[in-house]
Amino acid sequence: MVKVGVFLCHCGRNISEVVDVPRVAEAVRHLPGVTYVDENKYMCSEPGQAAIRQAITEHGLTRVVVASCSPRMHEITFRRAAAQAGLNPYLVEMANLREHCSWVHADDHEAATLKAIELVKKAVARISYNEPLTPQPIPMTRRALVIGGGIAGIQAALDIAAAGHQVTLVERESTIGGRMAQLDKTFPTLDCSSCILTPKMVEVAQNPNIELLTYSEVESVSGFVGSFEVQIRKRATLVDHVKCTGCGICWEKCPEKVPSEFDLARGKRSSIYIPFPQAVPVKPVVDQVHCRYIKYQEFEASGAEGKKPPQCRICEKLCPPQALAWDQEDEAVTEKFGAIVVATGYDPFDPTVYGEFGYGQYPDVITGLELERLLSASGPTEGHVLRPSDGTPPKTVVFLSCIGSRDEERGKAYCSQICCMYMAKHAIVLKEHDPEVQSYIFYIDNRAVGKGYEEFSRRAQEDAGAVYLRGRVAKVFPQDGKLVVMGEDSLIGRQVEIAADMVVLAAAVVPSRGADEVARMLNISYDSDHFLVEAHPKLRPVETHTDGVFLAGACVSPCDVPQSVSRGSAAAAKTLALLSKETLVGEPTTAVVDALRCSGCQLCLEVCPFNAISTQVVAGRTVASVNEGLCKGCGLCSAVCRPAAIGVKGSTHKQLLAEVASLWT
Amino acid sequence: MTKQVAYFPGCALEGSAREYDVSTRRVFAALGVELLEVPDWVCCGASSTHGRGQEVALALPAHALRAASQMGLPLMSPCAMCYSRFKLASLELAHPEARARTEAALGQDIGELPSVLHPLQVLDEIAPQATVPLDIKVASYYGCLLVRPPAAGFDDQENPTIMDRIVAGWGAQPVSWAFKTECCGAGMALARPDMVARLSRRVLEQARQAGAEVVVVACPMCQANLDLYTGEKDTPVLYITQLIGLALGLSPRELMLGRHLINPLPLLRAKGLVNHG
């Protein structure tokens, strides 16, 4: 026989002003099972909780109903109080007399009081079916995986490693560094981007706690927090990186030059290459599409007639440690991790959708990121900004903001956040490179909301003499060797035409190619723009709805370097909170199968969003079986189970039916 | 296999743009497309119904759509303005309310809405049968109404290619240029000739800078504005049907090439596209 204690809260006057609490107490006193009723001005206060503990001990209560506010507010509080008095915390239920009653029926005290009585009755009816539950311990693999080696991923890996935990950093490209490595300078301090990034990249390579897997991609993820099983494909580099010393002879001597992806095709690289001089690791990979020897091998294998391509193999002949490994193949490794940080970063928006700007058609229309490569001392022009069309230095440069941003029709609805500032930066840096440069910046709203950003933006105008024109440009067209930019200065309300030497498009920030695939592997969601979705936009900005998976950097939303670093560190902190534990406490509210009733229909397997249900053979019959580590307790399985053999602890059929059966009686 | 369309020449093609009408009829006849003129057709209203409310704007195009519907044929007008009015009207008349009001104004049922075509769409489907090689650099000028508004246009709004594809198919060399879809001044020739002159001159200048020897158009307003409001020494402006006519071996007289103010004949002779006349 259960002994239910009912504790009624006045919540100051929040409840008692509307609900006649003593009348509720009288009405529920004689409900079946109720052996104790108490009222308190604030049940959640320490005296209130003490009253609960005392009643449990003194009156031998086996169930506790607290009728106060929303369980989303104080369920944990009262469960803890019960546990302190030795009662299993899952034997506590709440009746929501405040949010669902007194606050919404303030104009009808009688109705509110009657409803309050029913709400308590409902909780009492339900609670006799509550069972003591014990959370299952989840073992924790104390190793983290970071996906993406840009600044956010680097920061996350370094922070996790600094706390003494093992971390594996997986990067798709042959070097880490990401977008930041492509930048010349960073706003608002004008730090040289590689000068501040390279030390961190080197630290990643040297930290004994970090396993760096470049030229590698995550292929599949299974398991759950504490023990994710991740398959990683290490693509063949055709270079034995153990033997290779990174001397550089191969990429210097390789005769096959192709457009450099790192320089956004504004420069060339060899077909055995490192993307840029400060690459980490400083070990080359062979580009199997362009390498002459690979082409030769393919020609031989095809048995085709005609002129054979050259065998080449110059790199192999010149390599001092004989590190070329033509037979190397992709390698798949499976490793186990306790937590995962996703830092897949961003790509620039493709401006070719705007035919009116002629990107891809007029060589002197370039993107902001391409300008970074032209400004960079290690870029294709060694830091001399020259027009791609004729190699002359541009004197009039026009910047176009919001290329793909703030355009619901042909681009993205959102603001890309970094463009206003990098346009200001470009104006300043261009002026430093060549005092004769005049910059014009077409902006819609100049968004300078970070620390020192507004001041920086002023600098672009006052010191670098950039002319800001408020308006979006309609068209760019060539005329007399220049590019005519047609805009409006909407502040004066006149059309503006500028004959420019170069036009720079501030292309929007979009999620990196393949980020959505990573999201699907990890069972995390992405929005309509394919940015990954955080658990709560304000209060849980780096967590996801999948336990143990965290987000860092621009995969969540466009952000600049400082924000990427913050998000990287934040994701690391969340990861460390997990890795600091030997085991995790899981929620016990998971599904459970009554093997005797299970018909083996396996409908539950189909609906389970977490693949937590499998089958097992019990006494010669195939029945469903739940992996409690994977189960989140949604109850989809129990809703489809015809023989009612599978139920979710804490939301059982009996509990819910008892609630229904208590209504209007 | 003869294809038939309901043919709506439009007011301009009866007057200043008769060469467009004549060359269209000849070229389509040569290509096996039969043009059945809409009987007793009435003006589409052009841009003059803008700002006169939906009923006035829809009534005139609806009249033509109804006629084509009765003929059971798609409605084709070489005039970009007529085409655009018909296309937009057919979209608006898909709404039952607009249709009911318009039918009340017309005093007649419109019937099943016909599809609306421009000759470019038909030409794009027909394999070229050039007999005379068109060794000439062509700027395809689309103007506004073939590509905009977005609902009525049938190609990219900023860089359409259908006409370039057609002229290339007939052997000419399209040039890439930036003013393919910039407005020529449209129907402002009487009220604001200054606007037309300014806009048309810029279009022709851009075509010239892009290396075009001739500009081809598919709209009588574009032709008139570029031809009449620039200079007689400027780049000649031909209808696409005139250019295709040349490739088919039709004579300048048959194509009425003598009617343009910017005389194209010296160039066409120099290029060997015209042997006589």
Add this chain to the structure above:
Amino acid sequence: MQSVIPTSGFRVEVERESGEVISRCYQCGKCTAGCPAAFAMDGGPRWLLRAVQLGMRSEALDSTTIWMCLFCSACHARCPAGIDIPRVLETVRHISLKERRPPASKEVALFHRIFLGQVAGLGRVHELGLGGTYNLRSGHPLANIGLVPRMLARRKLPLLPYRKKVRWFKRLLSEEKKSGD
């Protein structure tokens, strides 16, 4: 300079008739930037949308902007909010006509009136007649006059019009005109 007291009535009126949501405009200016007729307008399309947003009714109704529009739709094609801006201009023009306000461009208004009159009276437009009537009534008797002999010489201007009255259209025009009263 006169101050503006923002009101929403005019915006609602224009939104209702045009079916376009004018509050979607965030004044980026791409419309005016590429407008081929803006040089002949007082405010341009972006300004007009702003005037409607702020309820500057008489300024909008009496602007040249609504008359100079060429309906080339470049603004509509490029508008990041997808607003059919010519439709908005046309709507404001319609309201202005219904209220019998003196049009800010007499020339353009007169041209369209003569044009539609021809359609109603003749069934088709007769270019020579249109030009002649326009010149007589606009007070610019010599407008475009240089072109006439050259066009006549090339037989570009037929002398006689097609003639077939379109009674239903005439009726429709006069009804539409009355509806403004």
Add this chain to the structure above:
Amino acid sequence: MDMNGGPRIVGFLCNWCSYAGADMAGTSRMSYPPNIRIIRVPCSGRVDPLLVVKSFQQGADGVLVAGCHPGDCHYTEGNYYARRRFALLRPLLDFVGIEQERLRLEWVSASEGRKFSRAVASFQEELERLGPRGHRG
């Protein structure tokens, strides 16, 4: 059936969005008819037809199932199952003499207190229009 105090509604609200949305209605003091009884479930997809049928048996005039917006389900796709299930259940309700309008599915996010209170009010109006159960005209 007794309609005192208005039609009786059982509301099955998912814990993550709609229950929190109802809390938000409370926090924002957005009142709605008192004759709704809210039962908290982990997910709208947890609500099986039996619970709906039992609610009607218990004397409910209407059953409201509310979950996260499509695409926002805490469990990724539970609300889609709810949507499909109730699309199938509705015609069956008609078959047993319960107008299908008496079963309503709503998407209410944690921030949509106003939406929740309006949903309850409009459901109540609809149920009043339908009249007491089992007496269809």
